[in-house]
Structures are given as C-alpha cells and as structure tokens.
Amino acid sequence: MTDIREIFSDEVVTRAIVRDVELPDGAGTMALITLDNGFDHTKPSTFGPAGLTSLAEALDAIEARTDLAAVGVTGKPFIFAVGADLKGAALVADRDQALEIGRLGHRVFRRLGELSVPSFAFVNGAAMGGGLEIALHCAYRTISSGVPAVALPECFLGLVPGWGGTQLLPRLIGPAAALKLIIENPLSQNRMIKGRDAFAAGIADAMFEPADFLEESLRWAAKVLRGEVTVTRTDHTAENWAKPIADARFLVDMKLRGASPAPYRALELVELARTASRDEGFAAEDEALADLLMSDELRAGLYSFDLVQRRAKRPAGAPDKALARKVTKVGVVGAGLMASQMALLFARRLEVPVVLTDLDQARLDKGVGYVHGEIDKLFGKGRVSADQANRLKGLVTGSLTKDAFADADFVIEAVFEDMKVKQQVFAEVEQVVSAECVLATNTSSLSLTEMAAKLEHPERVVGFHFFNPVAVMPLLEIIRGERTDDATLATAFAVGRTLKKSSVLVKDAPAFVVNRILTRFMGEVIGAVDEGTPLETADHALDGLGLPMSPFALLQLVGPAVALHVAETMHQAFPDRFGVSENLARLVAAGKPGVFKPDFTLDPEAVAFFAGGTSPSTAEEVRLRALRALAQEIRIMLDEGVVAAPQDIDLCMILGAGWPFHLGGVTPYLDRTGIAQPRFLPPGVASLPA
C-alpha cells in the first residue's frame, strides 16, 4: 500500500498551531489550537494526511503536559475548517488507502473528546464536513452568530460524514435534526445553515457575536471550567429513531431511487448511532468511507464539484475579459413573461436602466407591472430595502418605440420564436443603437448566424440562452455565431458573470446543448411509447439514474407544445435522429398540459393518445435505447465542435437540467456503464482509476 501522504502530495497543509491562553478569573491555562493553512479566507483550511498529522502532533504535545486546564480549537479569520482535502480524495487508488483515510481521521479527531481535560471548539467561521466533525468531537462548542455556513455536505458529493459525524451528531441533537444536516440539506442543492441556525439546532452550546467572539468564548469556557455555567445535554437515544429514519429514507428514495449509495450508507450509520459504541460506530464509518471512496459515484461527484466550482468560473473558450465593453443600459425587446423575468434580473444584478419595448401598451404595462410587482415581493420578504426597491423600480421602464434603446449597450430580444420576426426586430434595433451595442437573442433553437446575416454589423450578435425560471437556473448558454467578434463575446461573458450565471460557450448549432440532449433523450422514450411500450414502463425505465424527474414529468414541466416545437426544429435539422411523435402532436392539439393530472396520477385521456403501438419494448430495452442515443448525440456534438469538451456537456446538464452529481452530469455515467464506446473521458478523470 502506498503511504497516503504520497497521494496527497499537493496537500495545502492546515497546521495546528498551539498557543497558551490564560483564561479569565483564574480558570487556568488553555492550550488553544488554531487551524490555519497559511492562506486567507478565500482558500479555506482543509484536512489531508499531513494536516491530520499536524493536529496529532499538537495533541501529543498537549497530552504530555500536566499544567493545562483545557484545550481549545478555533480557526483562522472567517474559517473554522471545511473538511477533507477533496483533491487528494480523487486520487486514492485502492480500498486499503481509502480505509486508512477514514481511520487516520478518527484516530486524530477522537482524541479531542478523550483528553484528560475538557475540550472546547470555538467555531468562528465556516465549518463544513470534517471541520464540523472536529467541533463535534470536542466536549463543548461555541459558535459565532456571524458564521455563514455550517454543513455536512458529504452526501451531496457521494460520501458520508465519516470522521465521526454520523455517530456524534445524532446523539448530540437527536436523529431528526441530524438527518436534516446529514441527508436532507445535502440533497437539497447542498443547502447550508448559518451559525444562528446551528445554535438553535443544538450543535453549539453558546453563541456569541463576531466582534469579540473568541474573547467571549474564552470567558464562557472559563465559566464552564469554574462550574459557573453548566451545559445540560439531552439523551436522545430514548427517542423514536425509526420515524425520522423512515422519513429520511422516503426522501432519499424520492430524490435518488437508489441511484447513489452514499445517502443510504449515511442512513444506516445514523441508525447504528443509537446503540453502537464509539469504536463500533467509528469502525462502521471507516468501512462506509472506504466503500464510497472507491465508488464511481463519488468520483463522478468530485468531478462534478470541480466542474461547478472551477470550470464554471473560467469558461472554456471565453475571450480575454479585457475586451469586454461596459454595459450601462439594457434594452429588452418584448414584454412577455420571459422578457420581464430577464428585465428584473438585469436590473437587480447590473443595476443599470432597463427598457422594455412592445408594440402594445397593454402588454407593456403588464410586463413593467410584473417586474415592479416582483420587486415589491422582494421588499416584502426583506430581500431588498425600501430604498433599493425604489431604485430598482426606477430602473425598469417601458417604451412603445425602440428610440429608448439609443444609448443602450446591450439589447436582448425575447420575441416569438420565428426567424423572420427576430430578423425584423434586430434590423429595427440596429437603426437606433450604436455600432458597438451588443444584440443578444434568447432564442432556444434558431440559428444565430442566420439571424445576424442581414445586419449591417452582424459581429455584434450573440446568443444568450437562459433557462426557465430565469432568476433561479444557474446556466447561461452563450452562443457564438459565425461572425460574432471577440469583443461582443467578451461582453456577453462579462454580463453573464455579473448576472451570477455560469456561462458555457456554445457554437451556433440547433437547440445548443441542454435542449438538444433533452429532446433526443425524450424523443427516444416517447418513440418507445409510440411503438407500443406502456407509458408507465417507459417513463420509469431510467429511474435507476436518479434524474430529477422522469421523461414524462419533464414533458409536463416544459409543456407539450414547446417540446413538440423543439422536436420539429430538431427533426428538420437532423431527421434521421430526431423524430416527431404524432401522438405528442395529438396531445398538444387536444390542449392537454401533459400525461399527468394535477395530482400526478396518469390522466387516462392523455395516455390514450399514445395507444396503438404494436412493438413494445421492455424497460431495459428502453433504458439502453435512450442511453445509447445520448452517447451518440453527445459524440456527434463533440465532433461538430458544439462545445470544447465533454466537461462542458456535463456542466450544462448539471446546471441547466439538474442532472445529478453521481452521474457526473452524464458522460461519466455513459463511460462507466460501458455505453460510450469509446469512452468520453479517460479512466480516473470522473471514475476510479484504471
């Protein structure tokens, strides 16, 4: 077995620095450990083998002393500690190494709870994963009311909080509250809680304000040591654990349908915590960590995390930022729902005037009214102040003519999906704006190059494809037409960044990335139903992937009419791979919102439109057909140069379609199931090494 320190050779080592502190009121000397990796808060402290060794050495020195009244642990400014070094975790090559990572963490952390003097964690800043587990091993905890993030995000990535978290937390705060942190939050877009919530949940024994957090924490510790403050703990083992565990299992099943092992292992470990001894519980955590560290689901999770953390921030192929032009005013052509949502987003994030135009005063009033109404809602929820609400409302206005765009730097159209209409709109806009004004289109399927073809300055046209709902979905597909210049593109990326979206550069190709893949995918499933496969069988054939929704649920969300329109567009472009379902067309003609009733049971009338096929497939056949189609389509897209790499496809599917981390978006899953031939990514990139 390789020494695990060699695997983590790039570890940014978090040092455990010990300094003696004289506690107030003669409470004695505390050895105060500061966890610090030597960087500022933008690079939070993490733990790999060298960091754990540093902590172990600090504890060795502390244990050798007899003059101490207590031991404390705190972090560098703004950060307590944020858990395991993930870069190293992705390089672990065999199960023995994986097991040793779990064991080493336990060996070191548990000493904090087994010293001869009381231990205190002073949680001064972000505490996640292993960072929070260090605090849990201590006898007492204080937390700053300014802490922005407390979380056990392991299940989000495909791990379990296995350095004591699953055993210590349920005992401390009870199974229901613990499962919320260990399972529910990670599976809800990796939600984090704040210091105040953590205190309310019982994770910390005392809370102090950030201005003198450490001083007050030390004063409190002195009071505990002198017996002036008594911390009472509830014995949660007598409570009903079965119900919260069953509730959590229901939630995991609903979200994942068994697709990723981590949350299930976490559930088992929490269940064990009620009765297991520390040794048994920690050993079970070691085994779970070893299994999960050696799982493809985790490797795909780490890959996905890296995509959204790094690649999304440095989009592949984006031109030099310095080329971006300043945007001081935005025009939005159209005043429909999409246009209004965009206007609100531009006003909130860019904080520049935004003018909506429409030919119809009533529609215009409705659009501007929608934006102002949304701002009032934000004010009502306390998300913006009264002054900010006034400012934002003042920024968003309507105009019947496009003259109002004269001094705009960025005009985006969100009119009807029709090439002639859009060309006409851009031609009109070009009459009033400057030659440098960026003309952006929110088209989801039309050719950008064609849209720009008749303009005087086609180089300033760019695609800016949002996902619905605009305010929520993090992905922005930025489309470069054949003649789009770098300055225009750079401006589009800069605007995307300011809008807090993750942008991916896409070549001008039918339906771009997300819609093309989803349409192909749904087309295969609908095709199978058209051929006679029972709708329910086909709709559940891909449950094992743990997608956020089944194909027909997605159809319902998108709307059958829109889905049909995109399918037709794609059929025109690639008739041999994209079909148009006549059954779907009849469903649309009947005005049905989908195949489900509002209570999400199947609507027999809607299902009836899909009857009549004579060559049914099994669920397995549907699954293989859909996955092979995905692999084929993605391969063609990469060959066509729609995006730079498989990573961009995966990033789009994660951020634009909510496809899960444990699939790595999609290409890692297609690789590891052997569907992709040849592989999209080499072994080890998003899977276990060869």
Place this chain on the structure above:
Amino acid sequence: MPSSRDVVFVDGVRTPFGRSGPKGLYAETRADDLVVRVIRELIRRNPNLPPERVDEVAIAATTQIGDQGLTIGRSAAVLAGLPKSVPGYAIDRMCAGAMTAVTTVAGGIAFGAYDVAIAGGVEHMGRHPMGEGVDPNPRFLSEKLVDGSALVMGMTAENLHDRYPNISKERADAFAVASQEKVAKAYADGRIQPDLVPVAVRTAEKGWGLATADEAPRPGTTMEGLATLKTPFRPHGRVTAGNASGINDGATGCIVAAADTAAELGLTPKMRLVSYAFAGVDPEVMGVGPIPSTERALRLAGLSISDIGLFEINEAFAVQVLAFLEHFGIADDDARINPYGGAIAFGHPLASSGVRLMTQLAREFGERPDVRYGVTTMCVGMGMGGTVIWENLAWEGAK
C-alpha cells in the same frame, strides 16, 4: 435644557498595553479592533446603560490614518455594534487625546447637549510610528517659532533637565525603578487586572492568543541596570529608554455621564468632574505643561495643591514628573503620586493614556475613602499640559 450639570466618570477600561513592533502583542491586531473591544466591554460591564442612550463616542488618536482614520469614534461605534443612531467623532491632542475626549464630552454634558458619552483613545504606535505622515511647516524653524528639538520628545526631556538642574539622571532613574516596583505590586495586589479588557490576538505564525496583561513592565529593574542604558537624545545625556515611557499599542475608554442621568439609569459613578484646564508652554520644554494646567485647574476649582490626595501624572519621562513635583514642593517618593506606578512601566500609547490615568484614579479612590480630591495630568507635545481634577464619590466625608 439645563445650563450646567454635574458630570461624572462612571467606569473606565483599557486593553492591556503592548510593546510596539513586529514581535509585540498587537503586531497583527488592528487599532480599531482595540477600540471596539473597549466599547463593547464598557457596555457589557454597565448593563444598566441602554446602548441607545449613548449620545456620543469620542475617540482620540494622534495619527488619524489607516485603521486609526475614518473618524474612528464613529467607525468603532458601528463596528462595536452600537445602534446606528449613536454618533461619534475622532479627536486629537496628541498625548492628551483621550483626556481631551473626556473634557470635551464633559463640556457637552454640562451644557446639556448629551446625557451619556463614551470617551477614549487609541494609539497603535507599531502600525503608526510617531510622526507618521507629518509635514511641519518650515516657518516653525525659519522664524524660530519653536526650537529644532521641539518635535523630538526625548530632546524636550533633555531640555527639561537643563531647566531643572537639580533633577539628575540618578533621580530620574530612581523614580523609574520605583514606578516599575509600584506596577509590579499593583499587579500582585490585583489592582490593574479588573479594568483590563482581554483581547484576542492573532499572528499568522503563532495563531490565536489572548492578551490579558501589559507587555511593557520590566519588574526587577535596578538602578545598576538603568545606569548602563544609552542616552540616545544627547551624548552623555540623562534621558534613557529606562526612565521614559516606551513605544506602545493600546486603547482606553470610559463612560462619562451627567450625574442626574447616571442616577436615573442606576449607573454607579466613581468620580465627579471638578474642573479641567489645558495650558501652553514652550514646545521645547513641553514636559512642564502640567504645571500651569494644574495651577489653572486648581484655581478654577477653588482648591490648593494641598487639597489633592492622589495624583495620576503621566510618566512620559521621569524628568517631567520630577519637574512637576519640584515645582509644587512634593517629594519624589510621595505616596500620593502614581500609587500603582505609571507609564514608565505600563507604557504610553499616546492618545490613549489620559483615560488610563482616570481609570486608575477611580480605582484608587475606591480604596481610599479618606481622599476627597485627585488630579489626572499629563504633558503634551508641541508644548502643552492638561489637568483634570476629580472628586471621589466614595469619599467618606460625604456620608
């Protein structure tokens, strides 16, 4: 609005004073954070004072740039979490900054403009060395408005020895040794610690620690040891690092209130302000400043020097204290003078020191109900002195 009200000193605290420099206690601690600690501790120690009843926060700093800039009284109030409705300002009279903060808010209280104020001072001489950013007008020298030595405090101390030829280096050293001994005893007796605010300090190298005691005192200082020190301001001079205060970092603060408001809120004031005065002297002998300022304050109070039972006089230099004593005919080792020791041992973070004097006098008053009046006084660069006379509210004669 009352035309004049009694003004009282309710409570004072300070951070431990550190030695300035890269190895000092506060080497990587911001000056404004020191003030924040002081304000928060004052509020915490006086729970009967609703924070919104603080009408002003006056904080002194000599060098008002960087972390001591941005109108530090206001910015520290915001950082300390006082309600945004509480205003604040920055004030400067070099070494007498905090003293001036107190007298200025006291004037405002007496006039009826405020009921309660926080006054204090800070100087992080490590982050802001003396003279940082100053730009003396060339006319000072070209027109001989001041002597060339006036801006170098050590030289003014040597000048003071010239003016008082009786004050030898040995006398100055003996005073310094006594100051160190008194501080050590005051610490041993637990007189200093109750008014110190512990400060969490961090360096990148050493991690977090807690400042709980002054860093500057050198217990065990001897005449022999002092005799070996250099006289950096003059060859064969008399002023050394041992008989002068050092270069230090620290902050102080106190609550000053109208006597009627203190009663209304149930605060526990310790001293009543009797009078105050500032006076100017030749800048090149700035150390004599406390003499005319004290004479003026006594005159305003209708008191004589013999009425004063305790003196807290800032020990910028031993010679400057000795000149004061010589003038008023008080013995060098008079027990009324700096009973807990002074700046030669504690250190002198310029603009903060005035409130240290008051805080110590308040504690001494508590132990000395036989004493009715006390003086806090200090010399100031550019040739000034400041004096505040206080009445002991624990004085037994009033009961």
